[in-house]
Amino acid sequence: MPTTLKGGGLMLCLYESGTLADIWPLGRVTLSLHSPFLTNTALASAVLADVSYPNTPLVLEDIHLIVNQTVKPLKELAERRTRSISFRNVTTSDEGFIDLLVTLDGVPVTFFSVEDFTLVGVGKWLPAKSADHKSLDEVFVRNPVFIDLFRFLASSQFLFLLQYPSKVSFINSKVCVIPCPTSRLLVNLQYLDLSDNLLTDLTLRETLCRGDGTLKNLRVLNISGNALKSLSTVSQLVDKFYKLTHLDISRNGYTSMPQGCSWPHTLRHLNISRAKLSAVTQCLPTTLEVLDLSNNDLKSFLLFLPALRELHLSGNKFLSLPHGWLFPNLQTLMIQSNTLNMFGRSDLQSYRRLQSLQAGQNKFVCSCDFVHFLQSVIKDTADVQITDREESYVCDSPLELQGEVVGRVGLSYVECHQDLVVSLSCGVALCVALLVCVLLWRCHAFWYLKMIWAWLKAKRSSKRRRRRDRAGSEALLPYDAFVSYSERDASWVENFLIPELEEPSESREDSMNARSPRPLTLCLHKRDFLPGHWIMDNIMSAIESSRRTIFILSENFVQSDWCRYELDFSHFWLFDGSAGQESAILILLEPLSQDDIPKRFCKLRKLMSSTTYLEWPQEEERYGEFWKRLHKALRAEEEEDDD
Missing domain, CATH: 3.80.10 (Leucine-rich repeat, LRR (right-handed beta-alpha superhelix))
Structure with a gap:
């Protein structure tokens, strides 16, 4: 008590x-x-x-x-x-x-x-x-x-007191040197603590008798907090301390580590914390079981220490955990107050025997993987145990999570699976785009877009041409009709239509009139299109220069791309305000109902439902009636002018 x-x-x-x-x-x-x-x-x-x-x-x-x-x-x-x-x-x-x-x-x-x-x-x-x-x-x-x-x-006045103790501590005692003869009297000494004194590399050499192994029974030596600057000197002075297991040389002025050092093979614990070391070299003994390098300027650790069980790296500048294969027997790792962004299960799995980890007070990036992993470790569902406080694990980024304790962060499924969400979104968008493209293709939207673009270009050329040809008053149209037909129906046009309209027979009933009917002028692409001009410009010019447009409808017409252009251009011209509502005349060379016309020819189907069309009779005795009706349709404006 x-x-x-x-x-x-x-x-x-x-x-x-x-x-x-x-x-x-x-x-x-x-x-x-x-x-x-x-x-x-x-x-x-x-x-x-x-x-x-x-x-x-x-x-x-x-x-x-x-x-x-x-x-x-x-x-x-x-x-x-x-x-x-x-x-x-x-x-x-x-x-x-x-x-x-x-x-x-x-x-x-x-x-x-x-x-x-x-x-x-x-x-x-x-x-x-x-x-x-x-x-x-x-x-x-x-x-x-x-x-x-x-x-x-x-010291000769009190040397009789020093020959007995096995443990001697002179802490913050302003000791600058212990003469070598005095050190030789410490025959039973196993523990020596000279921390926070005034020892230098030179006076330490005198205190330890220039490394001749005088303190042969020494097991623990603490010379931290002095004015030592050379690791090489310390290692040489203790090299013959064949029983030394613990060495504390922390809080000294070491700025570098030599490439090679000699240490007693019994050394197990080494403390070089609170120095100014920026790199680790082969100077460190491979026999170490506990190594303290905390509060230095280290950024990496690439030294193989097979016997190490405990490693202190807090207060340095590590961006990531050291590779676990360097420490096959490590059980405790302390790496607090560094610049770690994150670590994961794979990082810890490289430490085959790691049991305890302290990694708080770092600048953690709270990604979904890191948050999920650390929360599982905190809940003791992982092989490694977090032994420092949960509150020391705080998010540094992203900005919306800054200052939040990692163990209390809750992230949504969308935030944690952005790649999957983006991939699914892109996949859905691609499927929708493909579906739209299929629908547009089935509705022939691409063909219509192509046609509209061609028509716009031709329309622009047409406007320039009309401004150029306009001479004060509206010019007379040079053609009575533009004939749109398929090349496969050219024989019917050349053998029947042209002779009948451009070279009317004198025996026709119209010859009984006081005035004979004048021949009609037709615009035919084979004959009247200007060579060297764009085909679209020729089609547009022909439609604009003609009072009527005659469409010779057949299966061949429906299969002809140019006929489709001519049909659509004529339809645009019809609603452009430059032509009358009856500018299009449809002639069916063969029976062709609306159902026989593909749905993509919506303008042709509309014209057939709203415009009276002529059917080329199969019986020769009905030819006269057909031509009479065609002449009447073509000369409707002349009859109105006569009236």
Whole structure:
């Protein structure tokens, strides 16, 4: 049961012996007896007598050990064979320290600690040399203040205290060097802590006797927080420490790592954190089991360490996890506060034995894969366990998720499967486009678009031509009719139509009229189209220059592309306002109903439903009636003018 008792000055001016004696067991006792040690040593002795036991660590705070009188209460510790004694915030002199050593003569003290103590003296402790302190195993000194530092005597005055301990710590003690002869006296030393002192590469060489293996039993060496700059020097100095397993050289000024170093083959733990290293080389020993390179400037790690079990890389500049095949036995990886964007299952699977991971406080890109993976790891559904706080995994991007804890981010299916959604959307759009194209093809929309484009071009040429030919007044049309027919029906046009309309017979009934009918002028593509001109321009010009357009309809006509152009151009011309509503005359050479005409010929079907057409009779005796009706249709405007 830990017990703390603080009494001093007016706080403890009276104590009845045996008051604290019944408290048992005592795990640890801390006493602050500043005033009793100075003015009432009997009271201090009574308190110490009640709380001192061989196996109970005792801590004495805020006391002065200046003269023999102030040391007298400590005789209670000697009588009760206390083994662990610590002093905090203590002031002593050479006389007081000698009396303390003499008082503890023969006492089996194994641990002796002094923290924040002030020495008013110069280290003349040799008179206590005869005192027996062979049981002393560990000496711990931290934050000492030497009033007369420059008068402090050589270590030869207290060397008798250094030959026994196996653990020695001088922390923040302004130690700049330990002479090699002094180091040679540390024959039992296994643990040496010289952290936060003033050691340099040169003075360390003297302290470790130039690496001759003087400290042959040393297992742990801590020289962190000094002014060391050369890793090569350190490795050479400890190379012959054949029992060394732990080496802490952190918080020094290392800026680079040599390509090769020599280390004792027993070295298992190495700490080079809080330096300025920017690259890792073959200098690191392959025997390491624990390596701490945190808080450096490392960006990559490409060194094979087969025995490594624990790796600390926090506070560097890693963009991704090191390759797992470099560390086949790694169990713990700490890589916090770097510049990691993300990591995934495949990255961790490369670590065959990884069990614990700490990778928080990085700049994570919260993609769907990373969020899903990390949430599964946090929920302990993965082989690797996240051992730092969930709140340390925060999204840095995208912007809408910045600052969100990764474990609490919820992403929709669309956000997480954008490629699939885009692919499906493109597939649907392609199918729709194909369907539309099929429908347009079935409806012959492409043919109509092509025709409209050709008509627009021809129309534009026609307007230029009409502006060029216009001479103040509207010119007379040179043709009575433009004949649109298929080449396969040319024999009927040449043998029947042309002779009848351009060379009317005198025997016809019209000859009985007072005035004979004038011959009609027909526009035929074979005869009247201008050579060298675009066929569309010729068709448009022929339709514009003719009062009527005669369509010779047959199966051959329907199969002719040029006839279809002529039919559509005529239809556009009909509704363009430049021709009358009866400008088109349809002649059926053979029986042809609307159902026989393909649906794509919607204009022809419309004309046949709205315009009276002539059918070429199969009986020869009906030819006269056919020609009479055709002449009447073609001369309708002349008859209106005569009226």
